[in-house]
Amino acid sequence: MKSINCKGKLIALDTPKVMGILNVTPDSFYDGGMYKDASSILTQVEKMLTDGATFIDVGAYSSRPNAPEVSTKEEKQRLLPILELILTKFPQTILSVDTFRSEVAREAINIGAAIINDISAGNLDANMMQTVGELGVPYSMMHMQGTPKTMQQNPNYENVVNDILKELSEKVALARTHKINDLIVDPGFGFGKTIAHNYTILQLLQLFESLDCPVLVGVSRKSMIYKVLETTPQEALNGTTVLNTIALQNGASILRVHDVKEAVECVKLVEMVGF
Known part of the structure; x- marks a missing residue:
């Protein structure tokens, strides 16, 4: 049985769980700027918890293609007060923090966050894995080719699934050397x-089970949906549901x-259905 330990609470992933996204950035591709005051943030968190989210993933640095740089100081100024706000109002919330910076990760966990969700799997901060190991928290490692600024310029693989599996397996091995016990892998759609x-990747998602870690899938309202359907992120909920269904059938946790x-x-x- 797959499970992760979040602040002493064992979360079993034999039944898949849902992680709600809370972007506290002005420029995210779908919900940028929607949650910028205490009232709107708490209303949205309450809605996600009521609707059944097991985790809330809070991000203060937009990782959409060509997103502007955000300093560590600004990321902390955006993020840390929001974590405190949420945990004061909803103290049982299991907060995941979407950051690739070890300094931000350490301060967020010290405030009361439970999981680090790193889009770079340690590639953008050499101290990240050591920090997560010291903090003793679950670590979600996503595969990304390049950086948010460069990643969509010319994505190129010999074999996309094999290449990602190889990189993630190396990351899993490295994380284990830092005594990170609870690992989650994300192919990085x-x-x-x-x-x-x-x-x-979606078609062959079951191959990621070979990494022996829970698999996180994030396709929500992304361009792989709305460009195919020739619509917009705002109109991509139905497409998101279709792809989430396929992801669950193919082993997403x-x-x-x-x-x-x-x-x-x-x-x-x-x-x-019994998948």
């Missing part, structure tokens, strides 16, 4: 991948989403 790459209620319904219905 849209992070240095073409649309074709993304669908190949965590769905990272903007729309928690619909993802929880996905999990319930796929479980009824």
Whole structure:
């Protein structure tokens, strides 16, 4: 049985769980600027928790392609007060922090966050894995080719799934040397991948079970949906639900989403079918 230890609470992942996204950035591709005051933030967190989110993933640095740089100081100024706000109002919330900086990770965990979600799997901060190991918290490692600024310029692989599996397996081995016990792997849909790459990964997602870690899937309202359907992120909920269903059928343990209620319904219905 796959499980992760979050602040002393064992979260079993034999039934997939939903991670709700809370972007406290002004420029995220879908919800940038929507949650910038205490009232709107707490209302959204309460809605996601009520709708069935097990985790809330808070990010203060937009990682969309060509997003502007944000200093460590600014990231902390955006993020840390929000973590305190949420945990004061909803103290039982399991907060994941979307950051690739070890300094931000350490301060966030000290405030009361439970998980570090790193889009670079340690590539953008050489101290990240050592820090996470010292903190003794779960670590979600995502595959990304390049950096947020460069990742979509010319994504190129010999074999996209094999290449990602190789890189993630090396990261898993490295994380183990830092005594990180609770690892989550994320193939990184849209992070240095073409649309074709993304669908190949989704089709072959079960191969990631060879890493012996829970697999997190984040396709919510991404361009792999709305570009194919020739719509917009705002109109991509139905497409998101379709791809989340396929991800669950192919072994996803965590769905990272903007729309928690619909993802929880996905999990319930796929479980009824017996996948």
